[in-house]
Amino acid sequence: xxxxxxxxxxxETRLYEGWERSxxxxxxxxxxxxxxxxxxxxxxxxxxxxxxxxxxxTIQDTLIRWRRMQGRDALWQxxxxxxxxxxxxxxxxLLAAEGNQDRRSMGRxxxxxxxxxxxxxxxxxITKQLRRLGASLDWPRERFTMDEGLSAAVREVFVTxxxxxxxxxxxxxxxxxxxxxxxxxxxxxxxxEVKGSLWHLRYPVEGEPxxxxxxxxxxxxxxxxxxxxxxxxxxxxxxxxIGKKLVLPLVGRSIPVVADEYSDxxxxxxAVKITPAHDFxxxxxxxxxxxxxxxxxxxxxxxxxxxxxxxxxxxxxVADPAFVxxxxxxxxxxxxxxxxxxxxxxxxxxxxxxxxxxVPHGDRGGVPIEPRLTWQWYCDAGTLAKPCVEAVETGRMRxxxxxxxxxxxxxxxxxxxxxxxxxxxxxxxxxxxxxxEGTIFVEKTEAEAQEAARKHFGQDVPLERDPxxxxxxxxxxxxxxxxxxxPERTKEVAxxxxxxxxxxxxxxxxxxVARMMMMGQHFMGGEVPFRDIYIHGLVxxxxxxxxSKSKGNVMDPLELIDAYGADALRFTICALTGxxxxxxxxxxxxxxxxxxxxxxxxxxxxxxxxGIAPEAAWDPAQAETPxxxxxxxxxxxxxxxxDAALEAYRFDEYAAAxxxxxxxxxxDWFIEFAKPVLNGSEGAEKAEIKGAAQHVLGVIxxxxxxxxxxxxxxxxxxxxxxxxxxxxxxxxxQAVAVREAEAARAELDWVVAxxxxxxxxxxxxxxxxxxxxPLLVKDAAPESLARAARWIEAIRRLGRVTEITPLSGEAxxxxxxxxxxxxxxxxxxxxxxxxxxxxxRLLKARGSAEGETRKIAAKLGNADFVARAPEEVVEExxxxxxxxxxxxxxxxxxxxxxxG
RNA sequence: GGGCGCUUAGCUCAGCGGUAGAGCGCUUCGUUUACACCGAAGAUGCCGGGGGUUCGAAUCCCUCAGCGCCCA
Numbered sequence: 001x002x003x004x005x006x007x008x009x010x011x012e013t014r015l016y017e018g019w020e021r022s023x024x025x026x027x028x029x030x031x032x033x034x035x036x037x038x039x040x041x042x043x044x045x046x047x048x049x050x051x052x053x054x055x056x057x058t059i060q061d062t063l064i065r066w067r068r069m070q071g072r073d074a075l076w077q078x079x080x081x082x083x084x085x086x087x088x089x090x091x092x093x094l095l096a097a098e099g100n101q102d103r104r105s106m107g108r109x110x111x112x113x114x115x116x117x118x119x120x121x122x123x124x125x126i127t128k129q130l131r132r133l134g135a136s137l138d139w140p141r142e143r144f145t146m147d148e149g150l151s152a153a154v155r156e157v158f159v160t161x162x163x164x165x166x167x168x169x170x171x172x173x174x175x176x177x178x179x180x181x182x183x184x185x186x187x188x189x190x191x192x193e194v195k196g197s198l199w200h201l202r203y204p205v206e207g208e209p210x211x212x213x214x215x216x217x218x219x220x221x222x223x224x225x226x227x228x229x230x231x232x233x234x235x236x237x238x239x240x241x242i243g244k245k246l247v248l249p250l251v252g253r254s255i256p257v258v259a260d261e262y263s264d265x266x267x268x269x270x271a272v273k274i275t276p277a278h279d280f281x282x283x284x285x286x287x288x289x290x291x292x293x294x295x296x297x298x299x300x301x302x303x304x305x306x307x308x309x310x311x312x313x314x315x316x317x318v319a320d321p322a323f324v325x326x327x328x329x330x331x332x333x334x335x336x337x338x339x340x341x342x343x344x345x346x347x348x349x350x351x352x353x354x355x356x357x358x359v360p361h362g363d364r365g366g367v368p369i370e371p372r373l374t375w376q377w378y379c380d381a382g383t384l385a386k387p388c389v390e391a392v393e394t395g396r397m398r399x400x401x402x403x404x405x406x407x408x409x410x411x412x413x414x415x416x417x418x419x420x421x422x423x424x425x426x427x428x429x430x431x432x433x434x435x436x437e438g439t440i441f442v443e444k445t446e447a448e449a450q451e452a453a454r455k456h457f458g459q460d461v462p463l464e465r466d467p468x469x470x471x472x473x474x475x476x477x478x479x480x481x482x483x484x485x486x487p488e489r490t491k492e493v494a495x496x497x498x499x500x501x502x503x504x505x506x507x508x509x510x511x512x513v514a515r516m517m518m519m520g521q522h523f524m525g526g527e528v529p530f531r532d533i534y535i536h537g538l539v540x541x542x543x544x545x546x547x548s549k550s551k552g553n554v555m556d557p558l559e560l561i562d563a564y565g566a567d568a569l570r571f572t573i574c575a576l577t578g579x580x581x582x583x584x585x586x587x588x589x590x591x592x593x594x595x596x597x598x599x600x601x602x603x604x605x606x607x608x609x610x611g612i613a614p615e616a617a618w619d620p621a622q623a624e625t626p627x628x629x630x631x632x633x634x635x636x637x638x639x640x641x642x643d644a645a646l647e648a649y650r651f652d653e654y655a656a657a658x659x660x661x662x663x664x665x666x667x668d669w670f671i672e673f674a675k676p677v678l679n680g681s682e683g684a685e686k687a688e689i690k691g692a693a694q695h696v697l698g699v700i701x702x703x704x705x706x707x708x709x710x711x712x713x714x715x716x717x718x719x720x721x722x723x724x725x726x727x728x729x730x731x732x733x734q735a736v737a738v739r740e741a742e743a744a745r746a747e748l749d750w751v752v753a754x755x756x757x758x759x760x761x762x763x764x765x766x767x768x769x770x771x772x773x774p775l776l777v778k779d780a781a782p783e784s785l786a787r788a789a790r791w792i793e794a795i796r797r798l799g800r801v802t803e804i805t806p807l808s809g810e811a812x813x814x815x816x817x818x819x820x821x822x823x824x825x826x827x828x829x830x831x832x833x834x835x836x837x838x839x840x841r842l843l844k845a846r847g848s849a850e851g852e853t854r855k856i857a858a859k860l861g862n863a864d865f866v867a868r869a870p871e872e873v874v875e876e877x878x879x880x881x882x883x884x885x886x887x888x889x890x891x892x893x894x895x896x897x898x899x900g
Numbered sequence: 901g902g903g904c905g906c907u908u909a910g911c912u913c914a915g916c917g918g919u920a921g922a923g924c925g926c927u928u929c930g931u932u933u934a935c936a937c938c939g940a941a942g943a944u945g946c947c948g949g950g951g952g953u954u955c956g957a958a959u960c961c962c963u964c965a966g967c968g969c970c971c972a
Contacts, residue, residue, distance in 0.1 A: 006937085191972095358972095406904065407970070414971095506970085542912085544968085564937095575923080578913065580905075582968090589912080592924060595937040606934030652914070656922070667935085675933075756941095763941040769930055797932070798940095852919075859918095864955035873918055873956095880919070 002608055002718060006601035008565025011714045016131055018725035019713075025136045027075035029491050036072035037499040038064055039480045039530070040137065041512050042145065045080040045119060046090050049129035051539040051547060052505065054557040055583060058573045058707075059536060059651060060503045061135045065706040066646050067500075068136075069732035075496050077483050078137035080126065082146040084427040084472045085180060085364050091115050091426075108425050108467075115426050119144075132558055134566050134709045136728065143483045145475040146428070153482035154428045154475050155444045157523060162432075162442040166380040167420070169440065173283045174419050176372035178301035178332075179365035182423035183376055185471065186416070187510055189369055191358040198355035199340065200269055202348045203229060204318055206245040206254060213238070213246055213257065214350050216268025218357055219278075220343070221336040224251055224308060224324065225296035228274040230285055233259035235270055249348050250324055250339065252313030258289045269350075277373045293373060301332045301370045317346060332370070377421040377430060377468070384518035385412045387526065397517070397528045400649050401580040404506060404535045411510055420471045427469030434464050477515035480529035499530040506535050534649050536577060542586030560590050567708035568594035574707045575655035596659060597711050600704070603667050604715045607693050610678045614698065614721045618691040620736040625685055626790075627677075628692035629744035631670045634661060635699045636735040642703055651707075658704050666696060669752060676793035694719075699733045750784065750821065751791045757818035758799040758827065764841045765816050765833040772800045773827045776807040776815070779890075780823035817842065817894040824890050839898060846891040849884050856881040 003010075019025060027035070038060050043053060060076065068074040091114055092103055103111040123144075130137065143150060161167040174183040199220050202212035215229055226248055231238035241257045248255050262285050263272045276286025276293040286293050294307035305312075305328045312321035323342055327335050343349050360369045389412050391397045392405050399405040421430060433441045433449040439456060441463065443449040453461050475482070480499055484492040498520070504512055513533055520529030540546055541553040548554065560569050572593040576583045620632050638661035645653035670693075677689045698721055705712040705727055716727035738744070758775070767773075775795075777785065788795065788804040795801050807826065814830030816838050827833075856877050859865055866874055 002934095004935090403904065410903070410971075538969095576912080581913085584912065586912095588924085591937080595935095598937045599935065602935035602938085604934085609934070656914080659923085668939090671934075679933075759940060760942090763929070766929090769932085769940090800932085855919085859956080862955060866955080868955045869918075876918085 002601065002605040002715075004605075006565075006598050006711065008567060008597075008710060009562070012132075012134075012561075012566055012710045015710055015713050015717075015725060016134065019136065019728055020131075020139065022725055024725060024728045025076070025138050026140065027138050027496070028073055029495055031073040033071055033073040035075060035495055036064070036067040037075045037077070037496045037530075038501055038503065039077045039483065039499045040079065041502065041504050041508065042079045042081040042143075042476060042479060043126050044083040044086055045123045045126075045144070046083055046086045047080075048125050049133070049557055051555055051557055051585065053126070053130075054133060054569060055536060055539050055573050055577070056503055056505065057130060057133055057135045058570045059534070059577065061133070061709075062570070062574060062651065062654075062706040063501065063503070063646070065136055065709060065728065066732065068728070069702065069705065069730060071731065075141075076135075076137045077141060077143070077496075078127065078130075078139060079143035079479075079483060080123065080145075081472055081476050081479075082144065082427065084422055084424050084469060085182065085184070087115060087119075088424055088426040089180070089364065091118050094118065103425065111425055129558060132561055132566060134570065136709070141483070143479075145472070145479070149485065150475060150478070150482045151428055152444075153478050153486055154470065155431050156487045157478060157519065158431055158470070158474075159442055159444050160523075161379065166383060167442075168378055168380070169375055170378050170417070171373060171375045172378075172417075173277070173280055173371045173373055174376055175360065175362075175369045176299070176301075176374070177362040177365045177367070178297075178299065178370050179367045180362065180424075181299050183372075183374065183419055183421065184362055184364075184369065185419065185473070188363050189360045190363050192361045193356060194359040195354065195356050196359075198268060198353045199343075200350040200352070201249065201273070201343060202350055203246040203249060203255075203273075205241065206247055212348075212350075213241060213271050214269040215271045215273040217273055218355060219275075219336070220339050221303070221332050222275040222278045222296065223248065223273060223339065224303070224305075224327075225275045225277050225294050226251075226255055226273045227276060227286065227291040227293065228256050228258045228289060229271050230258050230260040230263040230274050231271045232261060232263045232265045235263070235265045237265075238271060247315055247318055249343060249346065250319050251308065251311065252315045252319030252321070253308070253311045256289075258285070258291075260285050260288065278371055280371055283371070283373075295373055297332060297370060297372070299372075303327045303330045303332070303335045318348070376419045377432075377470075379418040379420050379474075381415045381418040381518065384522055385415045385514070387521045388412060388514065388517040391517070391521065391528050397530070398532050400532055400534045403580065404509065404533070407506065408509055408514070412514060415514075418471075420474050421466075421468040422471055423467075424469050427472065428475060430466040430468050430470060432466040434466065435461050473511055473515050476512065477519040478523075480516050480520050481524055486523070497524060498528050501532040501534055502530040503534045503536065505538060507538070509535070532649075535580075537580065537582035539583050539585050542584055542588070544582070544584055555585065555587065560587070563587075564590050564594040565597060565710065567597050567711045570709075571596060571655060571707050574651040575659070577651040579650065579652075596663065597708060599663055599667060600700070600708075601711060601715070603662070603671060604697060604719070606671060607697055608719070610690070610693075612690050612693045612697070614694050614719055615691055618695055620692070620695055620738065623688060623692060623738065625688050625692075626744040626747045627670070627673050628688050629738050629741055630748040631666065631692055631696050632736060633738045633741040633744060634665045634670075635696045635733075636738065636741075637661075638665070639699065639703060639733045639735060646706075655707060658700075658707070662700055662704070666700065669748070670696070672798055673748075673751075673791075673794045676797060680793075701727060702730055702733045705730075747787055747790075750787055751794065754788070754820045754825065755795060755798045757820055758795075758801065758825065761816045761818045761827060761838075761841065762800065765829070765837045767816075767827075767829060767832055769800065771829070771832055772796075772802050773829055774802045775799075775804045776811070776826040776828060777804060778807040778811070778824045778826065780806060781821075784821065784823050811897045815897065817897070819845075819887055819890045819894070822886075824894060835898060839895065842891055842895050842898075846888060846895070849887045849891065853881060853884045853888065856884065 064074050064076045175186055175189050177184050196218055198216050198218055200214050200216050202214055205211040213229055229246055242259045244257050245254045262281055274282045274285050276283045276291055277295040298304040312324055314321055362369050431444055435453045441449040441452045443452055449463055453463055481493055481497050484496055486493050516529045545553055568590055572590045623629050638657055641657035642654050645657055674689050677686050701712040701716045713727045717724050812828045815826040815828050816833050817824055817826050860877055
């Protein structure tokens with residue numbers, strides 16, 4: 001016997017282990033079935049399961065379970081990425097907490113060993129948590145971006161791209177994180193609004209004592225590296241200054257005034273100081289005008305004078321080398337204070353206005369990033385992006401929802417060279433070796449580099465390997481094929497590439513999607529890495545706020561699973577995942593949706609109590625009774641709706657179709673109609689209803705399995721539809737042949753309408769539930785009377801009716817009346833009903849029928865409508881008008897009967 | 901400043917040319933062989949404002965307003 005209450009925790013772990021142990025999640029490269037592949041966007045190895053994961057993995061698992069049941073050879077590739085900076089930070093923090101020596105003093109090798117040790121101990125957190133969610137990943141195939149195989153792919157790709165000229169070294173400005181001491185991607189930079197000041201500084205014009213050019217800046221400390229001041233060429237205020245020289249305050253260096261459209265006459269003073277080594281825009285201006293580009297801040301963003309020391313010059317009242325020398329080694333913010341104070345003292349500050357502006361911050365380190373001129377490795381993303389743009393334009397790859405392709409195009413068409421080197425230790429060390437005279441040898445191994453160097457120099461030379469590592473996204477970009485064994489020519493690569501769909505959030509389009517596309521197409525013969533890209537929203541809290549630790553509104557999916565079961569969480573997520581919309585999720589929503597799992601459990605329990613059990617031989621095509629045919633037909637439609645919804649990535653519609661059928665159809669009507677039969681004597685009818693019930697329960701369990709895997713598997717096993725843990729591999733339901741479905745639908749619809757009308761009338765005229773009544777039927781067609789007779793038991797039970805008889809002679813006094821199709825049904829309730837309420841009820845029904853009539857009549861009275869609208873629309877309106885008019889007539893008759 | 905999206909019942913959202921819907925909440929009633937995480941019934945809408953296209957607009961177009969996100 002099933003327990004009276006559903007307790008998900010009593011079976012979730014057991015079932016998951018059962019599936020995993022039996023190999024139910026495994027892809028089979030030798031299968032004849034058509035593959036279906038989803039590459040998990042590998043979560044960060046330092047991560048733990050949050051709501052965003054719950055959303056994305058519920059969607060992926062729903063898709064993969066559905067396709068697997070459809071008989072596809074499903075591969076859901078698991079794994080994690082090594083998350084260079086994040087992991088390095090985690091381990092460094094750990095070392096600090098343990099009171100151990102820091103990474104630099106322990107050395108690179110020992111540190112990396114410590115990272116691997118951490119990975120072995122803690123790196124599996126998220127993969128364990130994914131199991132709680134029910135994610136059916138092919139675990140034995142789990143990969144890690146730092147695995148030997150994936151590392152070999154990285155070396156192969158780097159060396160190949162280098163030989164093709166698509167990876168090169170360059171000295172340009174990068175986003176430098178002065179806390180983490182590495183270059184970071186512009187995607188790892190976030191703008192934060194900061195309240196600062198706009199300082200208006202006076203730069204003296206050379207040879208014109210007393211004349212100044214005022215520049216406005218938010219970063220006065222960078223002035224040490226100024227090499228020009230730019231004004232707009234069309235700005236009349238400064239026209240005569242163009243080409244003249246200014247004395248750079250404090251430093252004493254002479255710098256030119258240049259004309260450049262970058263300078264915005266509307267902003268600040270209209271003149272802008274140019275510091276090419278410390279600002280991206282200034283860098284471009286510097287390039288255009290051939291300006292020197294001295295750096296004045298070091299890796300840790302402290303003042304560094306080495307590149308300007310030779311040019312320090314004393315100028316009375318303007319520049320003071322001693323002061324500048326005193327800044328050497330000072331932090332950038334301390335230097336700003338000192339410089340502002342000194343300028344103020346010299347009277348070189350015109351005004352200071354409060355100014356709120358966007359300051360780029362590193363998203364990991366949290367400190368303002370510093371544009372910095374360094375040598376780095378770059379990948380020619382522009383060239384790699386072109387075929388990706390084309391693949392989306394021609395439909396070889398498809399964004400769902402489609403509008404995201406705009407975001408993608410906008411970024412891809414304007415993509416900048418991709419800085420792939422990072423000044424970290426944890427990651428794939430760049431396979432580049434430096435020889436004498438700065439020669440570079442890029443090879444897969446040190447031996448090959450040695451060999452190349454020997455060829456070049458004609459003798460063995462000492463080589464030194466580039467200490468930097470590659471951006472984590474570099475290895476993640478290879479994920480769709482490196483996980484399959486590439487560069488080996490494995491059958492997995494041949495079979496599972498390209499994937500069918502990539503599921504991810506829009507915030508990741510630039511990271512995953514774009515980079516996987518670039519590398520996938522370049523290295524896989526132009527073949528795209530996945531055909532569909534399903535973009536879901538973000539999980540927000542009930543009020544629509546982004547979840548964040550600082551706001552304290554985060555929800556823990558594991559805690560919700562503990563409280564309500566994984567199925568409830570998954571079903572909630574599916575039900576709320578509308579197209580292109582964020583998911584507002586609260587505890588209450590999960591609680592609400594849990595009741596659906598409970599409902600399913602209780603319905604199954606009822607069937608079990610009535611001795612309903614799987615009968616594999618039962619043939620739905622032989623069903624004779626209208627009820628069996630009706631429920632089989634409704635199940636067919638539910639399956640069709642679910643399929644269509646899943647094909648279209650409409651998870652909300654899939655959930656709604658299941659909910660409607662299971663609750664609104666199977667439980668509310670089928671089970672209720674079945675009760676009298678199940679209660680009655682054994683015989684063909686009872687056998688058939690039991691047959692239909694077990695058949696449809698089997699359909700329901702399979703239909704719901706992708707979204708509610710645990711409770712469906714538990715019920716499947718307990719009922720004995722198959723061996724333990726076999727639902728996951730059971731065939732997806734298909735429509736069955738139902739004879740005369742149309743007639744069954746008409747019959748049941750009529751009974752439902754009768755019961756509903758009778759219930760409504762009783763409720764509205766305040767008939768106590770304890771009172772039962774006969775029904776007197778007037779003007780009923782013989783078919784209606786026959787139906788009433790066939791369904792009398794169900795109608796008795798559901799409508800609190802005693803018997804149904806045709807009305808003979810006059811209607812009794814004190815009746816409540818309802819209209820069902822052509823018939824008027826009376827409930828003789830003299831002395832019980834409130835006649836006033838009954839009259840009001842009938843008038844209200846008449847009112848709405850009349851409103852309907854007026855609307856349709858007006859439409860049909862419009863000659864243009866009749867002439868131009870499609871014939872079937874006109875015909876449909878004529879029918880509706882006739883029906884509404886007939887209903888008014890019957891209601892009028894009913895009103896007349898109670899009038900006296 | 902550029903781009904995208906949203907605005908439909910109290911709340912969360914579907915519908916996107918032809919009868920305005922769902923779930924939750926609310927009100928009333930209810931211990932009938934599953935289920936109170938339940939059952940029955942009921943109320944609630946100028947489909948953001950304005951203009952246009954059309955026989956017909958929540959749905960298509962224009963415009964305005966408010967909200968959100970992304971990129972500068």
